[in-house]
Amino acid sequence: MTGTRSFSIRRRILALAVMLLLLAAVVLIVFIRDYAERASDRAFDRLLAASALTIAGAVQVENETVFVEMPFAAFAMFSGQDRVFYAVEDPEGRTVTGYADLAEAMDETTSAEPRFIDVQYRDELVRVASIGRLISTASDTGWVTIHVAETQNQREALANEILSNAVLPVIALTILAVGLVWFGISRTFAPLTELEHELRARAPDDLSPLSVPVPEEVGHLVSALNGFMARLRNAMDRVSGLVAEAAHEVRTPLASLRAQAEVAMDEQDPEALRRRISRIHQGAVQASQLVSQLLMDATISHRLESQEIETLSLGSVVEEVRHRLDPDQAGRMAVALPKDVAAAEVRGDRVALREMVRNVVDNALIYSAGSVEISGRREADRVVLVVGDRGPGIAEEEKETVLQRFKRGHAGRVTTGSGLGLSIVARVVAGHRGDLALRNREGGGLNVEITLPALRRGRSQRGATMVSACIAAVALLAATVPDTRAAETIYPAPDGSATTTLSIVGTTDTPLFAEFIAGFQRLHPEVGVHYLELDSLPLYQGYIEGTLGSPPDLIISSASDLQLKLANDGYAQAYESPFVSALPDWAHWRNEVFGFTFEPAVIIYNPDELSADEVPRTHLKLAELLETQRERFQGKVATYDIGLSGVGYLLAAQDQTISSTFWRLTTAFGRVGARFSGSSPAILNGVADGSLALGYNVLGSYAFARQAEGANIEIVVPDDYVLALTRSMLIPRDAERVDLAHAFIDFALSPDGQRIAAGPTALGSVVPGTQGQWTQEAIAARGRGVIQPIPLGPSLLVALDQLRRQRFVDTWQEIVSPKP
Structure with missing residues (x-):
């Protein structure tokens, strides 16, 4: 290469890596500073909340009067390096005990969840935790508010300590990373250099796979390159074979045309000249047909490799072929497809399937004088198209031969043809995972039977209808069963399969829960559901003692405290559902327990x-x-x-x-x-x-x-x-079909699942904004009391x-x- 020297990728990558590492170090330090402050806040906020909760636990009501006997543990948890203030207010806003000016500076709280805020109090910035305690007296119900405040000296000291302890390792790691980057760049480019030498040393026609040992990361590139060369070699072989065969087959009609034309040029007799021109026209038609078939053969090969797949009905393919024929030829087609065959949907390439049918019909029209009969039948999940004629048929020993390129049977010697039609049909059928059969008919003629896979939508719909009927029957039976609270129900997969089953143990009445199962199976028709209904305490004890049989994939219970204990004791798996962000904070815990009703x-x-x-x-x-x-x-x-x-x-x-x-x-x-x-x-x-x-x-x-x-x-x-x-769900740690449990949790928390909760089941939707009769908002509006989730x-x-x-x-x- 002449001119200016090319740039170095190694140096560019090194420079970029150094810049990124320095920028990352700065960002990391800023992040550590922010993290240190947040970590310090979380640690001290928990102490504040614990102190407030301890005081709240000591709130008592006697003779309509609120009093608090401050527990010793309320302030024993603090470090002693910061100033602490507190105040307790009764439902009327009067200070029961503590610092009255702190109570005046803060708003009342009507929630049992801690609320934190930074305020200026007595010339210092303090962090205040406020919490409510709902009390009920003979005359009224209201909230007692507890405020606990602490100065922030220790918070800042802890944040600075975390930051200083983290900065030095960041600097050391940045310097080490620069050295590792340079070393890694040098090692990374070595396999590429060896690969370059291997390719440069190859002959132009050498498309054999590369065998250079390379790392796994470069191995993907080598595999892709080998795959490309294999496809290129196949394409070249196919093109070479097609060109060779085409040259051989086209040479004869072209030579005949030339000879006939040369003789015609010297012919003086008009009648003989007309006969010569007729032969020339016949040869031209044969050559034109051969070239058209060769082009269509190449087109079909390309489309089958490109896999341009779409869904189409078999009847539409037959009709498209009919419309492309001359009116006289189309009039000879007798189409008698049953409705289920005409409506059967297949997945494939429209052009390839059309040419498949057209070639079969063309052969039938050419080799027979009568009508061409097109019929079909369904066989389970396959559809059979039959094209029949009353021509000479094909001898048994020739049936394999006529499916090869440029091969024709004995009967084809008296007609014009290229020998490509049935080979195209055979390749299209094979490309669509079908079967081709040539069967001689009684009384003369040939039936060409093409069998293709058909979509199973009709069966799925029938399966869904059967499952809906089963669910309705189960709901009716469950409504009449005595309250034994131990019922086992199986909901088969709507598509008829029996390989995928979700196992659920729950406390929800079977008729109500059937609505959720039906909604879930509409989205997952391949999944069957096995549901065991128990009371909440036997469910908990049965799982702990291992008496429920095989481990369930999902446990659903209205006893949320028992669900929490299962999760707290390590019996649950975590799952980050994409729908959990829509849940109220009180309705989920540690991505292990998920509430889905109200x-x-x-x-x-x-x-x-x-x-x-x-x-x-x-x-x-x-x-x-x-x-x-x-x-x-x-x-x-x-x-x-x-x-x-x-x-x-x-x-x-x-x-x-x-x-x-x-x-x-x-x-x-x-x-x-x-x-x-x-x-x-x-x-x-x-x-x-x-x-x-x-x-x-x-x-x-x-x-x-x-x-x-x-x-x-x-x-x-x-x-x-x-x-x-809220009725809650968790995935046991020994669940077998965790993927199905994830799918059901996602469905129950999704808008579709919440609409079922807010609908006829009346279980109540927990996600705000759900549409339906029994939403969280609609249920709360039925009473005037304080809603306490x-x-x-x-x-x-x-x-x-x-x-x-x-x-x-x-x-x-x-x-x-x-x-x-």
């Missing part, structure tokens, strides 16, 4: 047993009603047995935390001889048939669905506070402590079932 705990009653005027609208009114009318409600009230029901224990534990009337209401249940059940459906059945007058803490999803079906029940969404739980988080684990749970259940049972 279900309030409601009071139900039989309108024949209670009038609308006397129906209790608050928890306190319910306790007073049972206390004053003990004989009337003796044995006529029901709620969960918290010793048997996981969701019942969860709701009772949350009730006890929020309401100051919980134990009073529990005592009232004991005095009226309340009946206890392990599930909501059993309570609903009793209230609907009149054997019970009232049910407490029934899941609203079941109640709304039963009411919509016409059950004789009415529903009260309490006016003081409303507990709302039960958040998915470690706080649920407190009530599951074995000693605490046992004391709570023992106390509850002693009150509701007093011994004589």
Whole structure:
């Protein structure tokens, strides 16, 4: 190469790498600084939140008055190097204890989730954690607000320490990386140099694969180059073979044309000259047909290699061939395709399939004088096209020969042809994974049978219809089964396959959950679903003890505290669903537990047993009603047995935390001889048939669905506070079809799944903005009380402590079932 010296890729890469490394070092230091500040904030924010939660746990109500006995642990967790301030406000905004000026500077809080803010207080920047504690008194329900503030000296010291400890390693690593880059560049270019030498030493016609040993990264380039040379060699071989055969076949008609033309030039007799010209025309037609077939053969070869695939019906291909024929020839075609054959859809190249049919029809028109019959039939997932004629047929020993290029049978010697038609047909059929058969007909003639794979859409639709019918039948049967709460149902795959099955164990009633399964299978028709329905506590215990049989792929339960414990104890797999960002923060935890419904705990009653005027609208009114009318409600009230029901224990534990009337209401249940059940459906059945007058803490999803079906029940969404739980999903660590579990979680959290939750199932959609009758917003609007979602988080684990749970259940049972 002459002129200026070419640039060096090595030096350019090195310079660019050094610039990028320096820029990365600067960005990394900035990131570390930001990370150090955020890490410091997270660490100290957790201490602030823990302090506020400890104080919130000490809030008590006596005689309608809020008081707090500050626990020692509230401030013992701080380092002692910063100043600490605090304040507690009652629901009316009055300072109960602490720094009144801090309370005046802060807004009231109506959430149990910690809220953090930086404010100037007493000439210092302080970080304040605010948290709410919902309390219920005889006269009202409201929020107690707790503020805990801390100066930020220790935060800044921790952030600076993290930054200083990280900067020196970044600088050292940057210098080391520059050296490694230079060494790596030199080693990287060595295989390319060797490859260059190998290619330069080759002869022009040497297209054999390269065998130079190269690294894996360069190996992909070598594999691609070898593949290209292989395709080039095949193309050259094919072109060479085609050219050789074409030259051999075209030479004869061209030589004949020349000889006939030379003789004609000397012919004086007009009649003889006319005969010569006729022979010249016949030879020209033969040569033209041969050239056309050669060009079409090359076109078909190219299109089959290009794989220009589309979906088309077999009937449309036959009609396209008919329209391209001369009217006289088209009139000889007798098309009698059954509807299912004409509508059968095949995947392939339109031009190749059209030329396939045209060549078969042309041969039939040429070799027979009568009509050409086109028929067909379906064979499972394949379609057969039959083209029949009454010509001379093909001898058995010639059937393999006529499928080769430029080969013709004995009957073809008296007609003009190129010998390419059937070879084109054979290659198109093979390229579409089909079969070609030549069968002589009784009475003379030939049937050409072309068998092609057909799409199975019709079968899939029939399968979906059958599955829908199965789901409806299962729902009808499940509605009449007694409340055994242990039902096993299999939903076959809509497309009829039986190789892919998703195993789910859950607490949702089978008829309701069938709606989710049907929606999931509309998106995944190849998946069958095996669903086992259990109560929440047996489900948890059965999985822990390994008595559920084969490990399920997905566990779904309304007892979110038990789900949290499974995940906390290491029994769940994490999954980053693309739909989790739409969930409220309280409805998911660690990408391991996902809530997908919004279900309030409601009071139900039989309108024949209670009038609308006397129906209790608050928890306190319910306790007073049972206390004053003990004989009337003796044995006529029901709620969960918290010793048997996981969701019942969860709701009772949350009730006890929020309401100051919980134990009073529990005592009232004991005095009226309340009946206890392990599930909501059993309570609903009793209230609907009149054997019970009232049910407490029934899941609203079941109640709304039963009411919509016409059950004789009415529903009260309490006016003081409303507990709302979310039915949650997790993937067990020993799940076999994790991919299917991921797909179901994505569906349940997607707009389609949430519309099912907000629809006839009445389970309630948890994602804000979902359309439907039973959305989170619509459910909240049915009552005037404070909606208190039960958040998915470690706080649920407190009530599951074995000693605490046992004391709570023992106390509850002693009150509701007093011994004589």
